[in-house]
Every structure is written in C-alpha cells, then in structure tokens.
Amino acid sequence: MTLVAGIDSSTQSCKVVIRDAGTGALVRSGRASHPEGTEVDPEFWFSALQEAIAQAGGLDDVAAISVGGQQHGMVVLDATGAVIRPALLWNDNRSAQAATDIIAEAGNGDSEAGAAYWAQRTGTLPVSSITLTKLRWLKDHEPDNAAKVAAVCLPHDWLSWRLAGNGPGSGAEGLAALRTDRSDASGTGYYRASENAYDLEALEQHLGHAPILPTVAGPLESIGCTASGALIGPGAGDNAAAGLGVGATVGDVVMSLGTSGTVFAVADAPSADATGLVAGFADATGNYLPLVCTLNATRIFDATANILQVSLAEFNDLALSASPGCDGLALLPYFDGERTPNLPDATGSLHGITRANYTAPNLARSAVEAVVCSLADGLQALEAQGVAAQRIILVGGGAQSRAVQHIAAQVLGLPIVVPAPGEYVADGAARQAAGVLAGQFPQWARDSAEVPATEASPHVLERYRSLVSSQWTAK
Ligand SMILES: Nc1ncnc2c1ncn2[C@@H]1O[C@H](COP(=O)(O)OP(=O)(O)O)[C@@H](O)[C@H]1O
Ligand SMILES: O=C(CO)[C@@H](O)[C@H](O)COP(=O)(O)O
Numbered sequence: 001m002t003l004v005a006g007i008d009s010s011t012q013s014c015k016v017v018i019r020d021a022g023t024g025a026l027v028r029s030g031r032a033s034h035p036e037g038t039e040v041d042p043e044f045w046f047s048a049l050q051e052a053i054a055q056a057g058g059l060d061d062v063a064a065i066s067v068g069g070q071q072h073g074m075v076v077l078d079a080t081g082a083v084i085r086p087a088l089l090w091n092d093n094r095s096a097q098a099a100t101d102i103i104a105e106a107g108n109g110d111s112e113a114g115a116a117y118w119a120q121r122t123g124t125l126p127v128s129s130i131t132l133t134k135l136r137w138l139k140d141h142e143p144d145n146a147a148k149v150a151a152v153c154l155p156h157d158w159l160s161w162r163l164a165g166n167g168p169g170s171g172a173e174g175l176a177a178l179r180t181d182r183s184d185a186s187g188t189g190y191y192r193a194s195e196n197a198y199d200l201e202a203l204e205q206h207l208g209h210a211p212i213l214p215t216v217a218g219p220l221e222s223i224g225c226t227a228s229g230a231l232i233g234p235g236a237g238d239n240a241a242a243g244l245g246v247g248a249t250v251g252d253v254v255m256s257l258g259t260s261g262t263v264f265a266v267a268d269a270p271s272a273d274a275t276g277l278v279a280g281f282a283d284a285t286g287n288y289l290p291l292v293c294t295l296n297a298t299r300i301f302d303a304t305a306n307i308l309q310v311s312l313a314e315f316n317d318l319a320l321s322a323s324p325g326c327d328g329l330a331l332l333p334y335f336d337g338e339r340t341p342n343l344p345d346a347t348g349s350l351h352g353i354t355r356a357n358y359t360a361p362n363l364a365r366s367a368v369e370a371v372v373c374s375l376a377d378g379l380q381a382l383e384a385q386g387v388a389a390q391r392i393i394l395v396g397g398g399a400q401s402r403a404v405q406h407i408a409a410q411v412l413g414l415p416i417v418v419p420a421p422g423e424y425v426a427d428g429a430a431r432q433a434a435g436v437l438a439g440q441f442p443q444w445a446r447d448s449a450e451v452p453a454t455e456a457s458p459h460v461l462e463r464y465r466s467l468v469s470s471q472w473t474a475k
Contacts, residue, residue, distance in 0.1 A: 003027060004437065005056070005065040005230070006245075006430025007049065008423055009159055010034075010238055011089065011259040014048040016056040017426040021063065021434040024444025029423070030055030038092035042075055042083055045155060046162050059228050064433035065163065066233030068241030068425040069156030071187040074134035079150040081175060082168040085142065087155065088134045091259065091295050093337045095137035096128040096344035102136055102206060112274075119272040122192050122199060123280020129293065129339050132189030136206040143208075151175040151212035152203075154184050156235040161214075164224035164232055178214035179223040183240030183289065185216050186282040193282040194270040219285050220435045233436040235429065236284040239264055239291055244284050244428030246393050246419050247446065253382070253389040255375055255408070256424075257398025261297030263378040264289050265387040277340055277381035284432060285441070290385055292340050292378030296333040296348075297371050298398040303335060304367040308360050312401070315364050319403035322365035324410060324457035327357035330467055333370040340378060343472050351467055368403045372411045373464035379412065391415040393448075395424045405451045411461050416451040 002021040007014065011034065018028040032051035035044050053059055072090040077083060088094070100111070103125065107114030118125050126132045131154070139146040153161070157180040161167075166174040186193040190203040196216070204210045217223050217234035224232045236244065239254075239262050248254055248266045255263045264281075271280045271290040283289040305315035334346035350366070379389060392414050398404050399418055409416045435441040 002437065003062045004430050004433035005059060005062045006426040006428065006433060007065065007067045007159070008238060008241065008425035008429065009045050009049065009067060009069040009155055010425065011070050011091065014045065014052045015423045015426045016052040017423055017430050018056050018062060019427070019430045019434070021437055021442065024431070024442065024446070028057045038089045039086040040089060041086045042155070042158050045159060049159060059226060059230055062228070062230045064231040064233060064437045065226060066429040066433040066436070067156045067159045067163070067235040068238050068429040069154065069159060069184070069235065071154065071184060071237040071239065072129050072131050073155045074131050074138070075153050075155065075158045076138070076145070076149045077151040077153070077175065078148045079171065080168060081166060081170040084145050084148050090129045091336060092134070093128045093344040095133040098136040098140060099126055099128045099130070099133040102126045102133060115276055116274040119274040122189060123194060123270050123272050124187070124189060125276035126189040127276060127339055127342050128344050130187065130189035132202060132206055135203070139206065139208050146208055149207065149211045151178060153178050153214050154180060154188070156180070156184055156237065157214045160223060160232055160235050163226050165227060175212045177224070178212065179217045179234060180214035181219070181234035181236050181284060182216055182282045183284045184235070184237040187237055187279070193280060193288060220432070220439060222436050231436055233429070233432045236432065237281070238425045240281070240284040240289055241428035241432070242395050242424040243289065244431050244441070245422070245424035246395060247444070248393065250287060252393060253379070253387060253391070254393045254395060256396035257297045257371065257404060258396040259297065259299055261294040261371060261375050261378070262291055263375050263382060264291035265382055265389070267387065271385045273381070273385055275381070276342055277378070278385050284428070290382060290387065292381050294374050294378065295336045295339045296374065298396070300333045300335060300367050300371050301398065301401070304364060308363060316401045316403040318361045318364035319368045320406060322361035325460050325463065326362040326366045326369065328352040328354065329357045329362045329366050330463055331366040331370040332467055332471065333367070333374055341472065346472055349471065365403070365407070368401070368407045369411065369460050370464065372404065372407050373461050376411050376461050377465070389414055391417055394418045406454060409451045409454045410457040413456045417448050418451060419446055419448040
C-alpha cells in the first residue's frame, strides 16, 4: 500500500491524516493545538506539526505529503531566512486602517472608485485579512522590520519550505526555494488569479519594495522532498484544500464552519465583486473559488457554551430545544469585529431580551442562528455573483453540530449535505499528494448524508438582516 499524508495547519490546530493513496482509506492521524492569538511565531506551527506527525506514527513510510493552511497570514523572512516578527494572521484586524487607505488611495480619495479598481485588478478588495494590508501596516508601523523583509510567504508555504529542509540560515538559496500554489497566492492581494501572475507593483507600492515571493507551483507539481524522501506537493489555502477534500467540482457550493465561517463555490471563471463581499480567489485545480469569509463562526459557539458552562454537546442540545427565532432573542455575532460585512471595529450584541426569553436554550440557539444567518448573507452575495446553489456541502468542525445542520436547513432553504466526519482540509491535501504521485487527482469515494428536510423559518433571517442594517453600515 502506498501512503500519502495531508496536513491542515489551521487557526486553532494542526491536523495530519495518513491515507492509502489508492483508495483514500484513513490509515493514521494526529493533531496538536496552536497557541491562541492573532499573531503567532511560525515556529509554533512547525512544532505543532512535528507533534501531530509523531502522533500519526511518523512519515517514514509516506510517499508524498501536502500542506493545507489558514490563508493570508503574513510570514516575513529576512535575508538569512529567519522570521522577522510573529506572523499576523487572517483574523488580525490591526491593518484595518491600512486597508481603508489602500482602497481610498486607489480611487484618489474616492473609496467606491478604489473598490472598483481593486475588484478589477485582483478580483479581491484588500480588507484587513488580506496579506497586502498587513505588509502596508508593517511599513507604516514597523518601518525597520519592513525594510528587513527579503521574502514574504504564507503559513502553508512556510511549512512546506520547512518540511523541505529550509529554515533560518538557509539564506538566498533557501529563499529562492520558496513555493506556493495558485489558491493561496490568490489570497495575498498581490496576485491576479485571472492572469496567474503576481502584482509586484502593488507590493512595491505598499511594502516599499518588492521582496522575493514564492514561485507558484502547478496543481500537481512536486516542490521538493522531506528528510525521509517523501515528495512534497504544492499545498493549498485551507478552503481550496477543503474543496479538494470533498471532491467539489464546478458548480458545487461549500460552507465551512471553523474559526472562520466561509461559503465558496468552484467556478470556471473569475469573479470581481466591487462590493467586497466576495473575494475572487482561485481553487487548487486550475479553477476559481469565489469566497465569502466571516471572522465569527464556531468561536461564537465556544464562547456561548463557556458562559453557559456546558459542553459543546450540551450546547447543541440546548439550541435544538429552543424554537426558531428564540422567542424574540437575536444575536449579532461580531465578537471579533467582522470582515464580511467589512466592520473591523464591530462588536456583538444581543437584541430583544425579555425576562421570559432570556434562557439558556434561547441563548444557545441565538448563537447558532446568528452564525448561520451571517453565512446565509454570504451565500446571497455569492448568488449575486452568478453562483446558482443547488445544495450546500457543510464542512469544518462546526458541521458536526446537529444544531448547525438543522438550523442551516431551516434558514438556508436548500438541501444540506454533510460528508462523513473527517478533516476535509487535511484530506484535500492528502488527495493532492496522491495526485502528485499519480499525475492526476484520484477519485476517492466518500460517504455523505443529507440533513432531513425541515420546515423553513424565513423570519429568522429577515430579523437578522433588519438588525444588521439598522445597527451597522459596512465600510
Ligand atoms: N459538535 C460540535 N458542535 C459545535 N461546534 C463544534 C463541534 N465540534 C467542533 N466544533 C467547533 O469546531 C471548531 C474547530 O473547527 P475547525 O474546523 O477545526 O477550526 P479551524 O480550522 O479554524 O482550526 C471549534 O471552535 C469547535 O467549537
Ligand atoms: O481567511 C480565511 C479565508 O479567506 C479563513 O478561512 C482562513 O483561511 C482560516 O480558516 P480556518 O482556520 O478558520 O479554517
């Protein structure tokens, strides 16, 4: 049996799966936690990866490996290959002003014109999650660090590079060995997915110079070897890897509930949304991945379960025991600010409280309704870009929640398909690794179940939308 490994280096943890390259059967797996916080020394990702690999029984018998990772994180390296400062993650909002400036400057002070400009230029508005805005923040706030930047890469690029034996001290030769893939490059703000080319001018303008960037490898290209001789695949951004993991093809719509909430479609043409709601990313096979991402998903469940002092299983039971609409209680979930809509300074709020409805079941359900409604808005934005969803493939840690499944069916009004529990980002990376060995993506069978149809509750989404529009105006 030939074995392949897939990695998901996500916001909260690192997961490793080892699968049979031929059938896709799971052979071994491992997991390790990442530190809290929105800036992280990448060495923590590498040590978590080592721990997860050890837990998965090591890589000695593995023939190929690929890394999927959280997108957009700014990893800056000096000329020796050392990390200059902790990476700023996708959910770090300190570059919100830089984002506003970058957009306004492109429109000579007119933000709407600036937004239209960026939509055409890269397909994505540079909001604070996007790497370009983090580099601009670095230039504006840490000019000495900005001047030292010899190379910029993303979390998955950096981990693949370390697996290939590079690291601090590997110097110019090491920096030249950096590789990425089109899906993750498309989330930087300095890559044009529609042209498959970096936008060095944007980088030069906002960082102050154009550093070395990882070469963009093809979807099935090997980018090197591990110490034990396994081929390393190009890897992918985590959403594109999840798309690979569930075998999504053109027309499929995937919704993921992890730290971030995302809803995306595989498309055969690029998107350019000047409202900024939909990011014009690429997938990991040569197609496109128009995507909406929110900052507030499963951590709203974690926080609510925490104040209710219940486990996640109890939280889900509580949520399922309340009625749609929570007897008038409604939550806006912007606990960590928000990216879509673009409200980096927003906070969460609870509405319609009465003594009668202020109960644990209603609080739990209001958290789930809020997150699902925020993603229903994401789906609406995708539909405005021409995506015609026939059904939703639900993935991520939160997809295991029966409350999420049930409430998604009620709110979205579409069939909801939940693939058998698995690590879909890591699985997608493993599938890519198998593809690197075989020269084509394998067809791995996987089970999935459709959530039973249920009576729609349109009033839940209507109330949510009216609260959002009365309380917040996106930037
Ligand atoms: N049964 C469940 N019900 C609700 N949330 C869950 C459940 N199982 C896992 N989660 C949530 O999934 C999250 C982790 O999902 P994951 O997709 O691994 O996140 P990330 O990729 O951002 O690290 C945790 O925040 C956890 O609360
Ligand atoms: O920023 C985005 C997508 O644009 C996020 O989806 C990150 O890629 C993090 O993902 P998770 O760790 O929440 O899975």
